[in-house]
Amino acid sequence: MIPNTKTDPVIDVRDLKKVYHIGEIEVPALRGVNIQVQRGEVVAIMGPSGSGKSTLMNMIGCLDSPSDGVYILDGLQVSDLRDDELAEVRNKKIGFVFQKYNLLPRVSALENVELPMHYSDENSHMQQRATDALKAVGLEDRMRHKPNELSGGQQQRVAIARAIVNEPAIILADEPTGNLDSQAGKEIIDLLLGLNRERGTTLIIVTHDPDVSAAAQRVIHLRDGLIVGEGESR
Amino acid sequence: MxxxxxxxxxxxxxxxxxxxxxxxxxxxxxxxxxxxxxxxxxxxxxxxxxxxxQSIGTNLIYVMPGNQLTTATNRRPLTLADSRALANKLRAPHIRNVAPVITDNNDVSYGKESLQTTVYGVEPGFEIVQNLSLSDGAFFTRAEIDSRASVVVLGPALADHIIGKHEGIIGMVVRINDYPFRVIGVTTSKGGSQFNNPDTFAYIPLTSMQARVKQDLSSGRVNYILLQAEDEESVKLAIDEAALVLRENHRLNLRQPDDFSITNQEDFLxxxxxxxxxxxxxxxxxxxxxxxxxxxxxxxxxxxxxxxxxxxxxxxxxxxxxxxxxxxxxxxxxxxxxxxxxxxxxxxxxxxxxxxxxxxxxxxxxxxxxxxxxxxxxxxxxxxxxxxxxxxxxxxxxxxxxxxxxxxxx
Known part of the structure; x- marks a missing residue:
């Protein structure tokens, strides 16, 4: 692991609360969560459905704003940013990997990887950077293929290339192996761990697969909107 | 993006x-x-x-008796004297041609066939102003006006209707208001609509019109006068000159409105x-x-x-x-x-x-x-x-x- 140059955590969540309003009823999804993640860490978030792990993942991913509490991402207070500012934060600092890959079906792997750069100010040498990202996930010979011409594992690799192309501070993977067989799933986890080792990118994996969480340095267990346990997995 | x-x-x-x-x-x-x-x-x-x-001519000006806008008292009709005054180059330099017109709805017949149509009493120059061309024969001359000649120029459709043909009919005699008129010309077909088709018109000398067809018309009176301006640019000037001449001729003082109206092809256009x-x-x-x-x-x-x-x-x-x-x-x-x-x-x-x-x-x-x-x-x-x-x-x-x-x- 590359040693950290900064000492402050890349993710600093303090007393984060989220309440959903469904009609008249208030549904608390997160009831005061505190998490600090250091640069370069690999953290797994686990918990049964309804535990609030999806909500926490959306908060960390800047896809949604908390009802209360503070969230500092990479030194930036993001808990009260406007929608378009959040979009910029997502573009620059977060790489998303989804369970269902979420690739654009009509375009090639290369163009899928280029997509985040279209929404960025830095869009020079797009093709070169996208090619480099695809090389990093071992798909340089599949660049011109469309998603339906690729296997599930390969599609998830394209998604990972897309996640790293803007060199984000963190990669946020939501059940990255959920749609894959165990062999392909293992390869994806190995790839993510490899990127973490080589680039020092912080890795947050939301999962309920014990094999996946076993690969993480730290596992956070969530239940009923609260952290119920935290520990080293190995 | x-x-x-x-x-x-x-x-x-x-x-x-x-x-x-x-x-x-x-x-x-x-x-x-x-x-x-x-x-x-x-x-x-x-x-x-x-x-x-436009084929009728854009520098054409119509002078009608009366005024739609005001009810002028002591309205005077348009007369041949007005027409002569308008033709005076010294008084109206921008008017090139003047054509006084008397019209009458009358039967034109040949043998047993007849057709009620518009008969025009006109003078030479009318054919120029109205852009009439002849497919056969010639338009009447000043001499035929002066002699009140019984001659007629027929529209081709009219000729077809009463004679059965419109070629080789020069010299034939048709009757208008029971007076015989010798055919001296046939106009070129313009192929217009059924209603008010110029191909069914008949043209006779103005003097003959007064003498034989519309005898009840008080002397010198005409239905309207057609003017042709020197060119398209001088249409406005010609209209002003015509108005001035007619006001003088009708002895209108400054407070009296025009007792005639002048319109121009442009207005119709x-x-x-x-x-x-x-x-x-x-x-x-x-x-x-x-x-x-x-x-x-x-x-x-x-x-x-x-x-x-x-x-x-x-x-x-x-x-x-x-x-x-x-x-x-x-x-x-x-x-x-x-x-x-x-x-x-x-x-x-x-x-x-x-x-x-x-x-x-x-x-x-x-x-x-x-x-x-x-x-x-x-x-x-x-x-x-x-x-x-x-x-x-x-x-x-x-x-x-x-x-x-x-x-x-x-």
């Missing part, structure tokens, strides 16, 4: 679902084609009508073109309604498209797309759709206009459709505007989707 990239994605999206895209823009295609074709036909009709009026203009706008309006319907079709399919691509929108937002990016993506798609529809519509409308022209030519109607650049520009702008207008709501719906919910959408 760069505009070029936005347009590329819009084209790709339209291309990826060609059947649906085509059906979506069909309404726009039909609407634009209808606008183009109907406006072309309308403008063709306008050109045809104004052309017919502007009336005719305003009528056909209204017609063209009316036709374009009807066609515009179908454009509107086409626009609603685009909105419908864009709403479907936004729903279908909800998770794609969620992904794009997760990757950093701002509201404006998503808005532009969908707006450019709907604008592009309707622009393509507009271009196809222009081509089809052009084809339809040519077809109208072809059918008109086959049936002998003088109508050449005009596809103007203004119509093309209008159709292009309007169809794009329709796309933007009807694309706005679906696009803003897409732009305002919450990323979390959009990503979760199945």
């Amino acid at each position: 760069k505009l070029l990239q936005v347009l590329r994605e819009a084209i790709r999206s339209i291309n990826s679902n060609r059947t649906r895209s085509f059906l979506t823009i069909l309404g726009i295609i039909i609407g634009v084609a209808a606008v183009i074709a109907l406006m072309a036909a309308g403008q063709g009709a306008q050109a045809s009508i104004t052309g017919q009026i 502007s009336i005719a073109s305003s009528i056909t203009g209204v017609l063209t706008i009316f036709l374009a309006g009807i066609a515009g309604i179908s454009l509107l319907v086409g626009g609603i079709g685009i909105m419908n399919i864009m709403l479907v498209s936004v729903t279908e691509r909800t998770s794609e929108i969620g992904l794009r937002k997760a990757l950093g797309a701002r509201k404006l990016d998503i808005m532009l993506q969908f707006l450019s798609e709907s604008a592009m759709l309707s622009l393509i529809g507009g271009i196809l519509g222009i081509l089809i409308g052009w084809g339809l206009a040519s077809l109208i022209g072809f059918v008109a030519a086959q049936s002998g109607t003088d109508l050449i459709p005009v596809v103007g650049w203004d119509a093309i520009l209008l159709a292009t702008l309007f169809s794009t505007a329709v796309g933007l207008f009807f694309g706005w709501y679906p696009a803003s719906r897409a732009a305002n989707l919450q990323p979390v919910e959009a990503l979760r959408y199945e």
